[in-house]
Amino acid sequence: MITYPTLKNNATIGVTAPSSGVEQELHEMFKQACNRMEEKGYQIECGETLWTQVKAKSAPAEKRAAEFNKMIQDESIDMIIPPWGGELLMEILHKLDFNAIPAKWILGYSDTSVLLLAITLKTGIATAHGTNLVDLRGEYSDNTTAMWEAVLTANDGESIIQHSSEKYQKEWDHENPSPHVFHLTEETVWKTISDEDVLVKGRLLGGCIDVIRHLIGTSYGNVLDFQKNTISGEPILWYFENCDMPTTDLKRTLIQMKLAGWFDNCTGIMFGRSSANHPVEGYQVQDVYREFESELGIPIIYDIDCGHVPPQMTFINGAYAKVKVDNGKGSVEQWLLS
Incomplete structure (x- = not known):
């Protein structure tokens, strides 16, 4: 629990x-x-x-x-x-x-x-x-x-609901500090590979994919044991954000996670906005998402409010969540259920 x-x-x-x-x-x-x-x-x-x-x-x-x-x-x-x-x-x-x-x-x-x-x-x-x-x-x-x-x-x-931001920050402007810290100038749009509205539910887990991938194969990254013994076999809804990796490294990491069983009994994957995801020989991040959605047969949501391109929501690892994407707007409702 x-x-x-x-x-x-x-x-x-x-x-x-x-x-x-x-x-x-x-x-x-x-x-x-x-x-x-x-x-x-x-x-x-x-x-x-x-x-x-x-x-x-x-x-x-x-x-x-x-x-x-x-x-x-x-x-x-x-x-x-x-x-x-x-x-x-x-x-x-x-x-x-x-x-x-x-x-x-x-x-x-x-x-x-x-x-x-x-x-x-x-x-x-x-x-x-x-x-x-x-x-x-x-x-x-x-x-x-x-x-x-x-x-x-x-x-x-209890449950708490958060809605996607109206605007996000494209780049820092340290020469002109903001009373809100961030310079929110770009319209936020949550996206799906299918370009259709999506509703997914599951227990939230995730983080910065660059670093949490190194937990794979260690006693600190035993997702299968957690899923079996802590959340009684409930499905997982993953959220990730990419800080530095190019698209090929991202794809390798996702494959490693799959082979390690991290996506067994998974209802969906969410990816935060990123200034990384640099394409390699024309291989775009949307290609990664599209391939992985087809391979796993679960919806992929991207450009959510999470990570190094602020602002970001607060995601609770372990909470039960319902995530909805409707016409480019997103909502995350989290229940603090044992």
């Missing part, structure tokens, strides 16, 4: 960097994010790893793991939000005490999704794929990003 944490009022948020920390020149930006959260009534507890970054990581694996273990087990800390993702979270997985992880929310995306998926698969504790701390520094928050609080304050058995 799935265990859902609950975000309480005036919660204390622990900020630790299990992947990348923050370079000196960006410290003020993250202090701003912490201050914004305090203005909203949260208490912020920052770890040492937040403020350092050396050789593609915030600190050595031992220190990152120790700080995460301490924060997740600290009863005075109610939730953990890393500053952002990174590259090498995989280094700490075998150093984490999964048997001592209590039910408290962990929120993030990118490399953080390795941690999120591993925790849900190994413990049955729900985790939240959504905004990073850095993206909460704005004076205002767009309607899509802001839903993270409504989703994480829902109680067991």
Whole structure:
């Protein structure tokens, strides 16, 4: 069964960097994010790893793991939000005490999704794929990003619905900072391979496909065991987002996931917008999606609000979801069902 944490009022948020920390020149930006959260009534507890970054990581694996273990087990800390993702979270997985992880929310995306998926698969504790701390520094928050609080304050058995964004950000414009953080200029359109409306249901699992693929074949990526013993054989509805991979690498990864059984008893796959998916010899990402939809016989939805092209919804790993695409608009209703 799935265990859902609950975000309480005036919660204390622990900020630790299990992947990348923050370079000196960006410290003020993250202090701003912490201050914004305090203005909203949260208490912020920052770890040492937040403020350092050396050789593609915030600190050595031992220190990152120790700080995460301490924060997740600290009863005075109610939730953990890393500053952002990174590259090498995989280094700490075998150093984490999964048997001592209590039910408290962990929120993030990118490399953080390795941690999120591993925790849900190994413990049955729900985790939240959504905004990073850095993206909460704005004076205002767009309607899509802001839903993270409504989703994480829902109680067991309740449902919460999110709707696709009106516009998304095509590119960053750091020279002209926005009070909403993002520069939302492009019309959002959720798409399907069939160009028809789609309705799919299942237990949500997913993350940044570049990194969660490395859980395959490890004890941290045992999807078949999770499906059998934690969700009683219910079907899985996958969501992915591609940070860096060209189309051929994406296709290889999807094939590997299929061969590993990740798509056994799967009702559908969703892909977030991406600035990657670079074509190889004319092989477009739509070709990948079309081939895979035909091969698996399940619907594929793409360009959803998920990942490195903001804004993004908050997806709960383990929650039961109903996803609907209707004339380019999307909705995701999640039930916090055990």
